[in-house]
Each structure stands twice: as structure tokens, then as C-alpha cells.
Amino acid sequence: MLSIVIKPNTYQDSVSLMMLSSQLSGLPEVDRVSIMMGTPANKDIFADTGFGSPDLEPAGPTDMVIALESADPSAVALIEEKVAEFIKNQASRSAAATYPRVRSLERALAAEPDANLALVSIPGEQAAPEIERLIDKGLHVFVFSDNIPVDDEVRLKSKARDKGLLVMGPDCGTGSLGGLPLAFTNVVNPGPIGIVGASGTGTQEVMVQIDKAGGGVSQAIGLGGRDLSEKVGAITCLQALRALDADPATRVIVLVSKPPAPSVRARVLEVCQELATPVVAILLGERPETEQDGNIRFAGTLEEAARLAVSVAGPVGEAPAAFAAGQRTIRGLFCGGTLASEAAILIARALDVPTDADHHAGFMLHHDGHTVIDLGDDMYTQGRPHPMIDPSLRAHMIRDAFDDPELAVLLLDVVTGFGSHADPAGAIAPALVEGQEAARAAGREVVVIASVCGTDKDPQPLDEQVRILEDAGVVVLDSNAAAVRHALAVLEGIGASRTAQEVPEATRRLVSETPQVVNVGLPAFADPIQQYGGRVVQYTWSPLAGGNRRLQRILAALT
């Protein structure tokens, strides 16, 4: 038997009601139950899903509608009781939060006059006028809502752009600005990688894999799925790229997208090339034809994009390099022959020069002052043990390297395990500290980058070796390939004297300060913002004029 219960003027957001419907469907007294607000669209869904009934007729958009299928006559009372309990819980849950809760935009802005970001999760059919009001008030808008017509998207984004404001979305699932989690998002370490993402879980996977690889995220800016279409023309994408380029916390930008429309693709990559910040692009479904083209590195999977970004940006906590005039070369002093070889190959490829074919004196690469030396070469092991056993010669050469005024980057391997020295990191640490002190006294600083070829089960445990190196000022990457890639990115940064273009003041503020947020819609989105130290006001939206579109238009014309 089908029963319809209408609870007049009881607004709850649709996600909460769907969750409640899901829960109550599990009760033994219930065959099926669906609870929604009585909007025209929802009434259609009731009809389409077998809950059609003339009793639905009087329900309006601000009325809650319970549609119940059950053979048990006690079921209606039970469900009404559960719904009342749910509404009471929702109210007390809100009472626990300490941020202000208001029912109008004006009151929200009175409570947070410096708010610069709105998070909008109200029904999409009614969201456009609300977003426009927010833009008019000077707020960036993160639009979680979907079902917003594309023409509205173009109009709103264009209007926002003229004011230096970003419209992230619609249908934007994920974001992170100034360390605040927005909507669906993972908690990751803060760090130097900014993300521009046209897809929700794509951005989430990149964030997660960056975190797993020892990196961290500065900002993650969502675009919505249509921003890179011909029609929208990447309005928000281009704004976001330039915003991150101007963000001092961002040292690498990852662009996550399905392949954009061809004309849009060209424009987006053109802007990527102009940025002062290196870009890693993952255009899902495009097989990269080249590893790197100018300022852009291409990845084939979301995981690869994340790992590439970490190797370019370096791990969390690394200070940006500041070289003196004349510092320009890289020197690799390796004890592992194959590690030296891999480094020489990757560096030679990036600099477009040959490796050293003869390997004379252990040189694996020797070009224009750039060198990679295998200290396991016969020349260095005549009458002395291999440098993996006896690090003393390498320690001397490390110390000497700092006296070279052209040296910018010193690249090392540390190999642990049975057979190796009992403390290979400790054996070179004094030379590193002493060398850096001498370089500093001469007004220079050398960036030292290493990887440890070892595990936590080795006789010299990995984390201890890493700590010793880090204490000696070394930037430690997760693998030899990552260390080499990072060294190359640091080297590339020396030549690049480009500075980021100016961005409008409102754009600059978005990436340089912790945003102050008006949360319009789902209360669940406000809590994590406060939990992570953000200022937020909850604006519990309900449809204007009881959801009557004609009345809404008249009201809008009058205000």
C-alpha cells in the first residue's frame, strides 16, 4: 500500500534526505520509502520510480514529502517518528558547530564581512541567480551544484572573470584552498604542488598520490567538467593557472583533465608555456608523445602525474633554491655504477647532450661543466675498497665540490644493505656540512639532492639514513630517478628568469590568504572548513518565494 505524507515548510537538503531514505529502506516494516522536497522535478522522479499518486499534487518546493510502500499499517507512524528524530538530530548537530548560521546572504556577509569564497551546494535549477548575487558581492564561487545550464555557466564565468573572481564548477566535486578542504576532498600534506582539475576524483587521486610520494599540495582548484569545452573556452582554467603561477607557495602546477576541445587545448597549453611555474599535464586518454615540451611535462596516468610533480617540486619542507650569480652546473658523485649510469642518461637526455661513451676516469657524463662520476670505476678503486665500503674518497670529493663557484646542484646516491658501509650517510655528512659552510662563507649555497637505495629492513635502516642526510641539509627523494628529475628541475629553474604575470587583486587574495567562506547549502561542508582552522558562516538556503519561479523572477527584478 502506498502512503504519501506531506510535511509543510520543512526544508532539508536533498543529500540528507536521500541518505535518510536509504537508511529507512532497511527497516523490516518498510518495502520502499523515498523522501524528497516537493519540487516539480522531484514529483516527476516520484512518478517515474513508482510512487506516483494524486496525493502528491498539493506538495510545494518547501514541503517535505514522504512516499512509503508498505503492507504494515504501523509503518507510516514509525517513519514519521524516524523523520522527526532525524530533523531534531540535524538541528542539534548544527547547534554543536560554533560558526554562525544564518538564513540570508546579507546576514552571512554581515557575520563575515571579509568573506571572499562561497561554497554553493543548493539545487542546480535554482543556483544561477544565487551564484550571480555572490559574484556581485565580490566572492569567488565554488559550485558543487550540478544541472546548471551551460549558457549560465558561460555568463557567470565571464562576469566573474571581469572582476578577477573564479567560478569553480558547476559540478565541482573537489577543492582545497589555503589548506581548507572544500566538498569531497582528501586530507593531504601541505606543500608546493598546485592542482588545476577538470575532474573531481582525478584531482583526488593526484592529491592522494602526491601525498603518498612524500609531496604536498598548496591549492587544488576545480573547474567543473565543462570548463575546457569549446563553449566555455577554459575561462576558469586559464584564471586558475595564472593564479597558481602568482602563488608563492606553488612551485609546480598539475593540470588534470580529459583531453580538451582542440582549440581550447591549444590555448591552454599556450598559457602553460608562458607560466613561470613548471606544469605537469595529465590529459586522460591522450598517450603522451613526448616526456617534456618546454615548460610542460606530460604524464600518462594520474599516479604518474603525481610522482612526476613530486620529483619536480621536491618533497615537503624543501626551501626554494637561491643561487648566486655563476652557479650553473650539476655534479653527480655516485658510488653505484648503474645509478650513475641512470643519472647520466636522464641528465644527458634533458640537456640534449651525449653521455660519455668512454667512461674515462669514471665519467658517465662530462659536458660543459656538468659531470656524473662513477666512483666505483677502476680508477678510484685501485688499492682502496669500493666507495660503498669505504666512503672516504667520496667524502673528500664531496667536500671539494663545494669550492667550485659554478656548482649549483650536487647529486648523490647512498647505498645501504649487506656489504655496504655500516653508516654510509653518516660517513659523508660531515663533508656535506663543512662544504656547505665553506660555500656560504663565499656567498653561495649548493643544493644537495640524494636518494637512498635501501629499505627499512636493511642493517642500516632507511629512515635513519634519510634523517642523517636531511640533518646535513640534503633533499632526499624516493628513488634515483626522482632525485635526478628533481635535480634537473632545480637546474632548469636557474635559467628561468621569468616572473609570473600580474593577476587581479581578488585572484591574488584567493591563493595568498586562507579563504573566508560562506557555505551556501549542505551544512556538512561547513564543518571540515572550521575543523581546519577556516572562518566559515553557514547560510542555510531555502528556495526563494517557496520555489515559485514566476514569483522569483518578479522578486529578482524588484531588487
Add this chain to the structure above:
Amino acid sequence: MLSIVIKPNTYQDSVSLMMLSSQLSGLPEVDRVSIMMGTPANKDIFADTGFGSPDLEPAGPTDMVIALESADPSAVALIEEKVAEFIKNQASRSAAATYPRVRSLERALAAEPDANLALVSIPGEQAAPEIERLIDKGLHVFVFSDNIPVDDEVRLKSKARDKGLLVMGPDCGTGSLGGLPLAFTNVVNPGPIGIVGASGTGTQEVMVQIDKAGGGVSQAIGLGGRDLSEKVGAITCLQALRALDADPATRVIVLVSKPPAPSVRARVLEVCQELATPVVAILLGERPETEQDGNIRFAGTLEEAARLAVSVAGPVGEAPAAFAAGQRTIRGLFCGGTLASEAAILIARALDVPTDADHHAGFMLHHDGHTVIDLGDDMYTQGRPHPMIDPSLRAHMIRDAFDDPELAVLLLDVVTGFGSHADPAGAIAPALVEGQEAARAAGREVVVIASVCGTDKDPQPLDEQVRILEDAGVVVLDSNAAAVRHALAVLEGIGASRTAQEVPEATRRLVSETPQVVNVGLPAFADPIQQYGGRVVQYTWSPLAGGNRRLQRILAALT
């Protein structure tokens, strides 16, 4: 002032002496000191490094020579005291070990009659006859020694091959057989990945990165740096590939090498194609032209080779798939749209079919029974929350999937973070357990593979979500791309009815049993073998006939 002290008939291995020289060089009383055995080659080194003196003349190969440069007259006595202390410590260190210590091969084999592997680290100039004796006795030989003429290498390897024995090396730095660490090696988790390596630290880096990525190593077989040359013709490499192919513990083989000589390269890759076990090849310096060619996947860096191998082999602890007749398809049921898209793209590429362009009903791939569905598609979210919030619909679809007799692999994502369900893994676990039980009752087993898009800082901590999935029988990979690649490798395994070729009994034993080892030379190599549960006898080698080559040849002719 230069002083020369000769200690007659005091043999110590060269590495220990070089370490000792290093240590004593640090004493304030000492300017420079070098301690070596009095071989003709070492006497040349003394002369070349400024320790030349007529006093060296009488020293023979079994005499220890101390060459000391010092202005302090007390230094000679001090050094002699330190050397005596060192020799005493070496002796007591050996006394602590519980394995037998002998001074001839005959006694070594009497102590360990079932020994099948020798680890040789004696001076290379004198190693060839010793290696030949070991081969004649039926032992595989791991040759750490270098400076062995290439003609000897070819002769010894050919002779060994005829008996089903492997000569690993010369100049073989790294190995792991049956879980025993050989020479320079890292301690990694045991697992399904076998390594064939023509380079020491290359093999070490691959082992380490496999371990970091959650994988494990069955065996690591070193070849030495010349095995893939024209002259040697990859004798050991081909033996090692076939040995690992016959090893039940090895499910993926990684081949680590510099690019081999062209004719050798062709032969090696031909054999790789014939194997029943998939191969990941890293030919350092060759930029891979294709991701996969038949049985071989190509990697561009050592790290990539390791990660590729782990995604193909799966993590440590996974049981090999055993499908019933008729099981042949893959089904991806995703809640993340971009994760579904990435999966569809990688699967379509591997199967050489198109993705589903229309995305009708959330289908991202729909070909010949293989499907990838995005359950966040509008079709599935009409009137119900997104599957990241409400997993109930996906749970139903997961449960139903197990009833499909064609289904071989079920591929899933689990997305955590703010906004997502409070326990997304727990919400689908019962459906997974129930489904697998139903499949088992029907005589089938479905391989379920997932990745968790989440971090340890998420409200639903990563390790707990992984544990819940693993408890429900799911194989969990580190990223979506890795999960998809593993799913494809499992699927690929279904078609492959190839079985490994027969290998000689001695070869089979090498990879199927824990080796029993005779350690010829450096005592330091015996300890880790015993520590990891291996049977080992220390054969403390000293040069035959006091190192007199002519006398040695006569003795060899007589025996």
C-alpha cells in the same frame, strides 16, 4: 719517513686490509699508511702510490705488508700494535659464528655435502681455476671477484651451462636466492618478482623500489657486466630467465641491463617472449618505444621497472588466480568518474578496443563482455545520492556481479575523504564476502582488485580501509593505475596456457630450494647467509703455493 714492515704468512683478504688502512690513516701519528698482501700487483700499486721501496722486494703473496709514511718515530710500533689487534678481532669475530670454517674445498664439501652454491670473492687473477673446481664439483658459482679474463668467463660459463649450473658474474655485486642475501644486497620482502640483473646497483635499486611499492622479491640473479656482450652471448642471462620461468615462486621477471649487443639483444628478447612468465625489461639508456610488446613490458627507469613489476605481479601475499572454465571478463564498478575513465582508457588500450564514447548508462567501456561503469553517472544518481555518499546501489551491483559465470576480475575504487561515506570499504565488504561465497558454491572464484583513493590523514584512515578490503579477500594496489594494470595482468594470465620449459635438475634446485653455500673468500659474506637461515661453510682461501703461479700450474697439472 717511509717504513716498510713485512709480516710473513699473515693472510687477510684485501677488502679488510683496505678498510684497516683507511681507519689507521686517521691516526694523528700517521701521515699515510697502506696495508696490502705482498702480491706482485700490489707491489706495483705501492710503487705507483708513492710507497716504492727496495724493502718491499722480499715480500711474497702470503705476506702482509705495512707501508707507513710518518715523521713520528713511535708510529711504526703503534701501527704494528693496531694491526695485531685487528687480526685478533678478525679471529674472535669468526669464532662467534657457528658455521664451519675450513681451509680447503674438500673440507668445505665434507662439512656441507649438499652444498649447491659457491660465493667466490678471492682475488680475480687467481679465481678462474678455483671457479672451475667448484663447477666440477657441481656447484653454481656466484663470482664477486673481478679482473677475470673474458675468455675464462666464456669457458667457465659454457662448461657450467652443460651441467645445468649458473656462473653469476664475474664482478657480480648483488644477489638473493631462496631469501639468502648474497654479497652487496638489500633486505626486501619475499614475494613473486624474480630479477635477472646485469648490474649490481641497478638490481639493488629495483629490489628496493619493489619493496617500497608493496611488492616482494623471489630471487635476484646477477650476471656480471659482460654477460650480455657479443663475446659471452648472454649465457647466464638465458639460463637465469629459464630458471625463474620454472620457479613456482616467481610470477613476474624483471630484466635489468644496459642495452645489450644488438645480436644478443634480439636473442634475449626472443627468449623473453617464449617464457610463460611475463617480463618487465629495463634496458638503461634505451627509451622504450612501446609500453608492451607481447610478453615484455618496457620501462624507462629502474623505479618505473619496479612499480610496473609490482602492478603486474600484485602485492606480497596475493594467491595466484585459479579460474574455472568460462571465466574471462573484467568488470569495473566505480564511484569515481575519472577513476572509471582512467580504467576504461587503460583497459581499452590493452585490449585494443575503443572506449564507450556515449557513456550511455555510465558505461565507460563495453566490449565483448568487458565493462567499466561509472556509478556516479546521472542514470544511477536520479533520486539517490552519489555512490561515494551512499554505497548501497554499488553494493547490490557488486553482489550481483559474482553471479556472472564469465566474470574473472572485479575492479573497484574506494574513495575516502571529507564528503565520502564514513566507511566506504565496510559498506561494500559484506557484498564482496557474500558474492565470493556464492561464486565458490558454483565452483568459481572471482579475483577482486581495488585501490583506495585516500590518505592516512583522512577521516576514514587509509590503512583501516585497506585492511577491511583485504579481510574481504580484495587485492589492494597503491593507485588506480596500478590496480588496473594488475587486473589486466591477471586477465592476460587466463589466455596464457603456456607452461615453462623444462630446466636441468641442478638449475631447478637452485630456484626451488634454499641454497646451501660454500663461501670462498670474504668472511663478511658468510654471516648474513647464516643470519637469514641459510646453511653455509666458510672456506678461508689463501693463494695456492704461496701465490707462485708456476708452482700453481704444476700443482694443477698433478691433481
